[in-house]
Amino acid sequence: MKRYESLAGDIAHSIRDGLLKPGQRLPSVRQAAATRQVSPSTVFQAYYLLEARGLVQSRPRSGYYVTAHVQPLPPEPETASRPDGESRDVDVSELVFEVLQSAMAHDVVPLGSAFPSPLLFPLARIGRAVATAAVHLDPWSTVDDLTPGNADLRRQIALRYLIDGMDVGADEIVITNGALEALNLCVAAVTRPGDAVLVESPCFYATLQSLERNGLRAIEVRTHPRDGIDLDALEAAIARHAPRACWLMPTFHNPLGSSMPEERKRALVALLTQHGIPLIEDDVYAELHYAGQRALPAKAFDRDGLVMHCSSFSKSLAPGYRIGWVAAGREARRIARLKLTTTLSSNVPTQIGIARYLERGGFDRHLRRLRKTLAEQQEQYIAAIGQAFPPGTRVTRPAGGYFLWIEMDRGVDALRLQRAASKLGISIAPGPMFSASRGFGHCLRMNCGHPLDARIAAALVTLGRMAAQAG
DSSP states (O other), X not given: OOHHHXXXXXXXXXXXXXXXXXXXXXXXXXXXXXXXXXXXXXXXXXXXXXXXXXXXXXXXXXXXXXXXXXXXXXXXXOOOOOOOOXXXXXXXXXXXXXXXXXXXXXXXXOTTOSSOOGGGSOHHHHHHHHHHHHHTOOGGGGTTTTTTOOHHHHHHHHHHHHHTTOOXXXXXXXXXXXXXXXXXHHHHHHOOTTOEEEEEESOOHHHHHHHHHTTOEEEEEEEETTTEEOHHHHHHHHHHHOOSEEEEOOSSOTTTOOOOOHHHHHHHHHHHHHHTOOEEEEOTTGGGBSSSSOOOOGGGGOSSSOEEEEEESTTTTOTTSOEEEEEOGGGHHHHHHHHHTTTOOOOHHHHHHHHHHHHTSOHHHHHHHHHHHHHHHHHHHHHHHHHHSOTTOEEOOOSBSSEEEEEOOTTOOHHHHHHHHHHTTBOOEEGGGGOTTOOOTTEEEEEOOSOOOHHHHHHHHHHHHHHHHHO
């Protein structure tokens, strides 16, 4: 933790404990610097961070004061999306590439990034496990179970399903190069060019890119920012278009953060089973719940092998290692054959290293720390957005993951805002990149997976000012 973050944390605790009262003046920058034996710059950054969180406010030529009245949090979006229900070709890759390319530099403020801070993960422990696996590698392990993946890792994954009461055999699991390969293999297994696929509105941009690459059409279905896809609208789309597959993210959806209640997941699987439509379930954020137990995936209610459950360790344990998997149901053999003819295998020492880490324990302890950190950061970001963005801005309250969906005034052009912010070294993810029809032009997805430091706080203030001017 940096010095200004430590100072800001101490002052925040004093405010919450009542030692610093509403309206009370904080020590001057000079006084605080002398008392804490830090530079005035450090104090200024700490005060700026507290201001972004809504705990203090500055008064011109007077100093910083504890906020007299807590700034109300921005309201949540309450209206489901309204796609036109048409089946359409997809053309988003150029826009996605433009946005992602602007966010790749290390010195860019990563509000538009798809990844949380890498400092939140036990990379040193994982690295040691992988290094040990490589040094002591059994030569035969480089060819055993080559395409489905390391048997020990598949057993560890199957064990985590079993803990949730799900009977998923290791022989149903195929290890992949991240969840994205799993998802791409699934869609290739059950569709042909020209077929239509049901998706949420909005949906993850990589979903749209995959459909575009495979020559598939997207049917966007009405989706609520809290409860997920609308089942009545889904049933109507099935009757109208006879789609070949359904690709959804029912838990901690990207970009909305929505989660379907358990009874609706059960109904979803029943509906798709009735029509014989396979479900490609993207479930990469399920481990990142803030409270209670991990939500059951739609896969838990599948009795006919129609649900292909895709996940990964990239968001919960080992970003950059690209170890994912699919519990493929009746399509396991076909997906294994597709992998055999494309990438053949995922990195063997990495698979063995992660399997050893899981066997020795520690994963759940890490997850508890990670969940607590992400929940605290989400709370801080929502408060900072409420402070920085203009009145009327709406922000989701996901119960897990690390994305927030922001609805601004309809006069705000999110693409124009993204391009202007990029010139200032701030990355954001504009709404149109999550839609085959280029909708959600006044919306943003914001990553709250990085600690809210002074640089990010300043970026939020800048974005809020730009949004106010655009609206």
